[in-house]
Amino acid sequence: MENDPDSSVSPRETENAPDESCDGQFFVVGKKLLFSTSSISLSAEELRDLELEEVGSSQECSSSSRGESEDEENGKPDGSKVSATASSDAENGKTDGKDDSQWKGFLRKLKKGHSFHPTMPHLPSIKKLSRKKTSRSPQSLPSLPSLDADLYYCFETSWKNFSLSDLQEATNNFSHENLIGEGGYSEVYKGHLENGQLIAVKRLIRGTPEEMTADYLSELGILVHVNHPNISGVVGYGVEGGMHLVLPLSANGSLSSLLKGEKDKLTWCFRYNIALGIASGLSYLHEGCQRRIIHRDIKSANILLTEDFEPQISDFGLAKWLPDQWTHLTVSQFEGTFGYLPPEFFMHGIVDEKTDVYAYGVLLLELLSGRPAIDEARNSVVIWAKPLLHRNDVSEIADPSLEGNYNVEQMNRVIAVASLCIHQNPSERPQMSQVVRMLRGDEGRTHKNK
Numbered sequence: 001m002e003n004d005p006d007s008s009v010s011p012r013e014t015e016n017a018p019d020e021s022c023d024g025q026f027f028v029v030g031k032k033l034l035f036s037t038s039s040i041s042l043s044a045e046e047l048r049d050l051e052l053e054e055v056g057s058s059q060e061c062s063s064s065s066r067g068e069s070e071d072e073e074n075g076k077p078d079g080s081k082v083s084a085t086a087s088s089d090a091e092n093g094k095t096d097g098k099d100d101s102q103w104k105g106f107l108r109k110l111k112k113g114h115s116f117h118p119t120m121p122h123l124p125s126i127k128k129l130s131r132k133k134t135s136r137s138p139q140s141l142p143s144l145p146s147l148d149a150d151l152y153y154c155f156e157t158s159w160k161n162f163s164l165s166d167l168q169e170a171t172n173n174f175s176h177e178n179l180i181g182e183g184g185y186s187e188v189y190k191g192h193l194e195n196g197q198l199i200a201v202k203r204l205i206r207g208t209p210e211e212m213t214a215d216y217l218s219e220l221g222i223l224v225h226v227n228h229p230n231i232s233g234v235v236g237y238g239v240e241g242g243m244h245l246v247l248p249l250s251a252n253g254s255l256s257s258l259l260k261g262e263k264d265k266l267t268w269c270f271r272y273n274i275a276l277g278i279a280s281g282l283s284y285l286h287e288g289c290q291r292r293i294i295h296r297d298i299k300s301a302n303i304l305l306t307e308d309f310e311p312q313i314s315d316f317g318l319a320k321w322l323p324d325q326w327t328h329l330t331v332s333q334f335e336g337t338f339g340y341l342p343p344e345f346f347m348h349g350i351v352d353e354k355t356d357v358y359a360y361g362v363l364l365l366e367l368l369s370g371r372p373a374i375d376e377a378r379n380s381v382v383i384w385a386k387p388l389l390h391r392n393d394v395s396e397i398a399d400p401s402l403e404g405n406y407n408v409e410q411m412n413r414v415i416a417v418a419s420l421c422i423h424q425n426p427s428e429r430p431q432m433s434q435v436v437r438m439l440r441g442d443e444g445r446t447h448k449n450k
Helices: 046-050 078-089 099-113 149-154 166-170 209-223 255-260 266-290 343-348 353-369 382-389 408-421 432-440
Strands: 025-028 032-036 053-055 179-182 186-192 198-204 237-239 242-246 291-293 303-305 309-311 321-322
Touching: 025 408, 032 343, 078 179, 166 186, 166 237, 198 209, 209 242, 255 303, 255 353, 266 291, 266 303, 266 309, 266 353, 266 408, 266 432, 291 353, 309 382, 343 432, 353 432
Parallel strands: none
Antiparallel strands: 025 032, 025 053, 179 186, 186 198, 198 242, 237 242, 291 321, 303 309
């Protein structure tokens, strides 16, 4: 949510699916590659009506148990060839004037012609293709495909539809003074509604119109299906003059803003409860949803704090659904934030639940020490903390601003969890449900010096 110079943007991402994922089909809408879940069944006639091009073959899916992944041995699996082809087309700048109508027709068919499981996403997860970071100013945003009434079924009925003038008034015409965050493809502005409510307005600013639409729908497709006290709620949305998402915001802002400034507000009691709340939210995303959700961008800047310092995970712009048959995703290049990315991500491009677990461990080190993930001298808090964790040097790890005012037992639990979460071997990292139990003192697992 906040401006982070360490954020890194990938120009292209490719997800490689294992062969056993035979419960869905791949389709192309214009130049966008979509995954149709098993709850959606389109006939050949419907595909022709929608002018959709079916990608891949109908070869029999090979059976394999979960946990066996051929992509690590053989490089990219066959599924990557489809993504690579689509990426190449997008990269070459080929466009089709029928894209907009195809999007609308596809969504209309999904709404009117097919039933959905109430806990499954209304929209298929959308693969992100070629995207290049530009210095385009907000005033020169590309014109976006119109979103007709058939699309609005994607939104919660409780979400308010804001006009562009509403958002301009709330943010002082998106003034630079109200800019509180900037990511790879979006900007976040602080604002006030007429009723005095403090809000954060996320606006997509980079990418082609089709890419911005896909990113927007992908994020909404996740947000509309999550409901947890430690997941940020949604106030509303706006599609006039751009893609906007309106989130609740409190005077406490984000965890990052307090760690950088008003540390005195973060007593040990608050820090411990924040650690527990984030763990609970991640456990819900990984294990409590119909399909596993990988956030992929857990960091202090994306943790909003309510008025009573309850943490809420925000910014699902990089989040991905992970079907049960898939052990992980493999990306060709990365999106995320330096300092929070695990070793296997850099080495093999692997993304799974343990990606979030590692980032959570880094966040715990920030809570414990008050240090940023990467400081101004480009020093990593992980490298700084590992020898101290090995010695269990609590006094050296603890944030000096706490002045020794912390619960020793709770501190030791958090240190033990942090040490496990940042383990170099992902298989040694705990699941988030285990983390919750460990922080509460319910897990019998002992801390091992790694």
